[in-house]
Amino acid sequence: MNDATSTTPAAGGFTGDPAAALTVAGTSGCCGNPAQATLTLPDPAAATGGPCCGTTAEAEQAGSCCGTTAKQQAVATGQGCCG
Amino acid sequence: MSGPPAPTTAPAGLDALLDRVSDERMATTVTALAADAFTGRRVGSPGGTAAGTWLADLLAATGAAVTRDTFTVGNVPQVYAPPGVSWEQGGQVVPLGFGRDVAVHLASADRPQPLRAPLGTAGYGDPGGRWLLVPSGMSLFDAYGHADGAAGLLLARGVDTDGWHYTMLAGPNPGPLPVLSIETGLHQRMTDAAHRADHDTTLTATTPIRRTEVTATNLHARYRIAAPGGVDLLLTAHYDGVGDHPGLRQPAAADNGSGVAVVCEAARLLAAVLPDGIGLQVALLDAEETGALGSAHHARYLTDAGERPLVLNVDGAGHLKTAAAVEAGGPAHGLLAVLDQAARHVGLPLVAGPVASDNRRYAAAGLAAVGIGAGMAGYHSPADTPDRVENATLTTVCRLIVATAWLAAATPATLLSLIGDER
Incomplete structure (x- = not known):
């Protein structure tokens, strides 16, 4: 363990596995796809998506990298969203 | 160092x-x-x-x-003038505030001249010559299918906790019709009025939006x-x-x-x-x-x-x-x-x-x-x-x-x- 962690407040960091950040919902959005070698990509035709950017189909319909409804939800919850 | x-x-x-x-x-x-x-x-x-x-x-x-x-970035949308939008019902004119009541939708055609037309509802009755209120749950894509000869489309859209429409630059390409986003509650009131009053309720609006390469x-x-x-x-x-x-x-x-x-x-x-x-x-x-x-x-x-x-x-x-x-x-x-x-x-x-x-x-x-x-x-x-x-x-x-x-x-x-x- 690094010495730096000995003074670490308990509240900081990920509560679970940091690698979960590699598989968050929405990473198949058209803003870019993560390297496929590291991820199991969601089914592009899936009917449900994350709060941002929604499903690929929704994004395509909106002509954006985010589905319109997903974008609105993401904004409402204070999450960033591109484009 | x-x-x-x-x-x-x-x-x-x-x-x-x-x-x-x-x-x-x-x-x-x-x-x-x-x-x-x-x-x-x-x-x-x-x-x-x-x-x-x-x-x-x-x-x-x-x-x-x-x-x-x-x-180079192409097709960057810009609302180049405040859209002048007013709703007239029973002789009373209600101006709509840009940014709070109404915003120009990214899918909108550029129309700088005011267009006055009666309200209608997409999917109900003759759309010809009307500003069509798009019911919640109907997508823009589907609304186009009900908009033959329509003056334009009016989509309901929620505003944020400060009461503002948020602005997007990435989104659908412009379509053939003027399209406005209307605050959800106002959209519902307009829908209710349209169902009651036919030609007695009208909307006058401009949709000044253009796209440029920058x-x-x-x-x-x-x-x-x-x-x-x-x-x-x-x-x-x-x-x-x-x-x-x-x-x-x-x-x-x-x-x-x-x-x-x-x-x-x-x-x-x-x-x-x-x-x-x-x-x-x-x-x-x-x-x-x-x-x-x-x-x-x-x-x-x-x-x-x-x-x-x-x-x-x-x-x-x-x-x-x-x-x-x-x-x-x-x-x-x-x-x-x-x-x-x-x-x-x-x-x-x-x-x-x-x-x-x-x-x-x-x-x-x-x-x-x-x-x-x-x-x-x-x-x-x-x-x-x-x-x-x-x-x-x-x-x-x-x-x-x-x-x-x-x-x-x-x-x-x-x-x-x-x-x-x-x-």
Whole structure:
């Protein structure tokens, strides 16, 4: 363990596995796809998506990298969203 | 340059560095970027260009070698005049407020001349010559199928907690009809009136929106050169905004003046203390709001040049609630581990969550990339003002970036290992 962690407040960091950040919902959005070698990509035709950017189909319909409804939800919850 | 941190990462050295994070300097940067002169920093606008020049000077003043990289962005929408919209019912004219009651939809055709027509409802009756209220649940695509001969379409759209429509630059291409977004409650009242009154209720509106091709500019600042095969850290944030509307300032303080301020402050501090052989560069990106095009352009440049930096992207450091969202891509297991360690050190909770920003472009290019979003108020609206960017959030996120870079410099073998990233 690094010495730096000995003074670490308990509240900081990920509560679970940091690698979960590699598989968050929405990473198949058209803003870019993560390297496929590291991820199991969601089914592009899936009917449900994350709060941002929604499903690929929704994004395509909106002509954006985010589905319109997903974008609105993401904004409402204070999450960033591109484009 | 001062000496490198000890391989075991002496906490005192890191903490001393963290203590030097200046919320005042970051707040000054945010306020400057949100100023009237930069007009909300839409890509290709005079204000956006001026902001880029100002930032280049800021980076150079901290010792960076700064270069600009321009590229073309097409089809950038701009509402070039306030849409004049009024609803007339039973002889009473109700003007609709731009930005609160009504906004021009990205799918709208450009129509600068007022168009007066009775209201109707898409899917009910003859649409010919009417402004059609699109029922909730009906998509724009479906509405077009009910709009033969219609004057235009009126979509319901919720506003934010401040009562503003948010502005988007990335979205559908313009269609054949004028299209307006109407605040949901008002849309319902108009629908109710249309059902009751036929030609007694009308809408008069303009939809002045055009699309142009513009020149965007990424800023690259190199502080330190990485040793061959060594760790090269790339801190990124987009500096463009959605831009002001005529008569409506949209300062883009949190999105993403806050991220820019964090990255600049972190780089300023790290440049003087990272060990020899650890690379440090900053990219302040344009055209994120049009679909993360600046980072797409930069990622292509990096891969063509054979560079493989570790990317830390900050988008939104204005209003931390309970935790900062982190999204990673590419071979980022090592980087995430260091980020986690840094977050524990500075006491910032992290949660795996979507950060749909420039980090995705770098990840798509196969680079280890982490996006960090700590939240913001007034997203893409006139309410995104500097006073709503919290100094505490700026400081916390900056401390996270500084600590991550410091720990990365202390454990380069961990970062460059592909364990966990080769599957």
